[in-house]
Amino acid sequence: MQALTNRAKPVSRKKMNLWESMYLPEILRGMFITFKHIFRKKVTINYPEQTRPFSPVFRGLQILNRDEEGRENCTACGLCAVACPAEAITMEAAERQPGEEHLYREEKYAAKYEINMLRCIFCGLCEEACPKDAVYLSETFAPANYQRKGFIYGKKDLLIPHPKEDPEAYAKAKGSRKLHPEGHGNEK
Amino acid sequence: MHLLAIDWAVFTEKLVLIIVVVSASLVIAMYSTYAERKIAAIIQDRRGPNRAGPFGILQPLADGLKLFFKEEIIPKFSSKFLFILGPSIAMLTAIMIGAVIPWGNKIHLFNRDISLQIADVNIGILYVFGIVSLGVYGIMIGGWASNNKFSLLGAMRAASQIISYELAMGISLIALLMLSGTLSLKTMVDQQMDHWWYIFKQPLGFLIFLVCAFAETNRTPFDLSEAENELIGGYHSEYSSMKLGFYLFAEYVNMFLSSAVMVTLFFGGYDIPFVNDHTLINTIGTNWMAVLQGGAFFIKIVCFLFLFMWVRWTIPRFRYDQLMNLGWKILLPLALFNMLVTGAIILLHQNNWHF
Ligand code: SF4
Ligand code: SF4
Numbered sequence: 001m002q003a004l005t006n007r008a009k010p011v012s013r014k015k016m017n018l019w020e021s022m023y024l025p026e027i028l029r030g031m032f033i034t035f036k037h038i039f040r041k042k043v044t045i046n047y048p049e050q051t052r053p054f055s056p057v058f059r060g061l062q063i064l065n066r067d068e069e070g071r072e073n074c075t076a077c078g079l080c081a082v083a084c085p086a087e088a089i090t091m092e093a094a095e096r097q098p099g100e101e102h103l104y105r106e107e108k109y110a111a112k113y114e115i116n117m118l119r120c121i122f123c124g125l126c127e128e129a130c131p132k133d134a135v136y137l138s139e140t141f142a143p144a145n146y147q148r149k150g151f152i153y154g155k156k157d158l159l160i161p162h163p164k165e166d167p168e169a170y171a172k173a174k175g176s177r178k179l180h181p182e183g184h185g186n187e188k
Numbered sequence: 189m190h191l192l193a194i195d196w197a198v199f200t201e202k203l204v205l206i207i208v209v210v211s212a213s214l215v216i217a218m219y220s221t222y223a224e225r226k227i228a229a230i231i232q233d234r235r236g237p238n239r240a241g242p243f244g245i246l247q248p249l250a251d252g253l254k255l256f257f258k259e260e261i262i263p264k265f266s267s268k269f270l271f272i273l274g275p276s277i278a279m280l281t282a283i284m285i286g287a288v289i290p291w292g293n294k295i296h297l298f299n300r301d302i303s304l305q306i307a308d309v310n311i312g313i314l315y316v317f318g319i320v321s322l323g324v325y326g327i328m329i330g331g332w333a334s335n336n337k338f339s340l341l342g343a344m345r346a347a348s349q350i351i352s353y354e355l356a357m358g359i360s361l362i363a364l365l366m367l368s369g370t371l372s373l374k375t376m377v378d379q380q381m382d383h384w385w386y387i388f389k390q391p392l393g394f395l396i397f398l399v400c401a402f403a404e405t406n407r408t409p410f411d412l413s414e415a416e417n418e419l420i421g422g423y424h425s426e427y428s429s430m431k432l433g434f435y436l437f438a439e440y441v442n443m444f445l446s447s448a449v450m451v452t453l454f455f456g457g458y459d460i461p462f463v464n465d466h467t468l469i470n471t472i473g474t475n476w477m478a479v480l481q482g483g484a485f486f487i488k489i490v491c492f493l494f495l496f497m498w499v500r501w502t503i504p505r506f507r508y509d510q511l512m513n514l515g516w517k518i519l520l521p522l523a524l525f526n527m528l529v530t531g532a533i534i535l536l537h538q539n540n541w542h543f
Contacts, residue, residue: 030503034498040233041231
């Protein structure tokens with residue numbers, strides 16, 4: 001059989017010579033090897049304190065975006081729900097009332113917007129479908145939960161923090177991910 | 189009349205000593221579990237437990253708590269009394285060895301010289317052997333009482349392993365006893381304080397004793413009796429909760445005390461190396477000396493504990509026939525050979541052959 005890599009080493013089945021069958025020298029050799037490992041660098045990353053950087057194309061938890069004045073972008077057109085292969089998104093539309101212009105950018109907005117994180121496959125098609133730059137995938141992932149219903153994320157979980165009232169949290173939620181790579185096609 | 193009078197001072201003194209020794213062995217055993225996990229992790233380039241408390245030093249407490257909270261199951265058709273007796277005997281015999289080990293020379297308190305040994309019996313070594321062989325009962329009873337054929341088979345394996353290695357262990361010690369001419373551990377330590385440690389006079393004997401000690405304490409490479417990944421725990425497969433904890437814990441107490449025995453027999457006990465103890469005792473006094481000696485003893489024991497763990501995470505387990513071969517066909521003849529050679533040399537010395 002041909003070896004897949006050049007690191008493969010066939011098992012030697014030859015008879016042990018006297019030195020090897022005395023066993024103790026070989027044990028000492030083995031113990032020396034393990035002793036050297038005490039001084040090796042640890043490979044573990046202390047997870048909650050330290051995190052591994054994500055790749056630039058990482059797709060995490062969805063976020064509902066706001067514009068610079070903090071108004072919600074989403075206009076409840078439903079394109080994301082249609083695009084979603086896992087049928088994870090549901091929403092209810094509502095009409096913007098006079099006086100609510102500072103809350104919603106468009107005349108129609110999503111009164112209810114839910115994503116079922118157990119169904120979502122984090123494919124990012126909703127992000128690509130959205131004409132309003134309203135939904136995109138961030139750099140976090142859904143934390144564990146004790147109940148199924150805890151995985152249905154409503155608007156209050158998804159909405160990005162207000163850019164003016166809480167700029168720090170806004171920047172953090174937005175992350176460093178490049179939202180509009182060249183040729184993405186959603187630029188307005 | 190005087191035979192019945194109790195010397196209350198001696199009584200309290202021994203009681204305090206017993207409490208200190210038992211709790212110290214338990215605490216050390218507790219932290220050996222932590223050390224074991226840490227060393228395993230470090231040898232495998234991991235970090236080990238580091239969540240409970242700073243550096244994870246509360247981990248043993250958390251483990252103990254976990255064991256206490258687990259459901260306690262006593263199998264329906266087991267014999268209940270024996271089922272509980274098994275782990276108790278394992279723990280009891282493990283702790284009892286500590287009684288004859290001299291932890292230090294003596295301290296001077298309240299105008300009394302207090303010996304730091306619970307019982308200086310003149311057959312110290314025989315006592316240790318007697319207790320160690322009692323330990324088999326803990327395993328056998330546990331395996332038998334579970335009323336499970338696999339537990340019973342596991343117990344048989346464990347018992348035959350321990351009995352086989354006891355033989356070589358005893359014979360390797362006979363050579364040492366011929367040299368020292370005493371069975372008392374305290375006298376042996378005193379002999380080593382002034383002369384060479386016995387490891388230099390009995391290197392082969394020490395090696396055999398060490399290997400047998402590994403086998404007696406069921407440590408890798410001889411942990412076939414519990415071999416968790418092939419035997420589902422051997423003799424303790426039916427045990428749960430703190431009764432299982434007792435078995436596992438007894439192993440660590442055993443490890444600690446067998447290290448103490450090895451240090452006492454071969455590494456000078458509480459002797460401080462490179463120091464003339466008699467001149468030092470005059471300069472710093474008895475009590476400080478006892479502290480230093482206790483420290484030296486403890487450091488030697490810790491080195492042995494590290495050795496136990498280091499070996500565990502280096503060597504794979506023996507196959508059962510290899511284990512028996514090693515015990516009967518290699519260690520036993522080797523121990524006999526060692527005994528003969530030592531005897532011959534002693535004989536030649538006594539007949540004024542100097543070389
Ligand atoms: S990432 Fe994919 S699966 Fe998840 S909601 Fe968006 S379109 Fe649906
Ligand atoms: S998120 Fe975008 S695609 Fe989805 S309903 Fe809102 S505007 Fe339309």
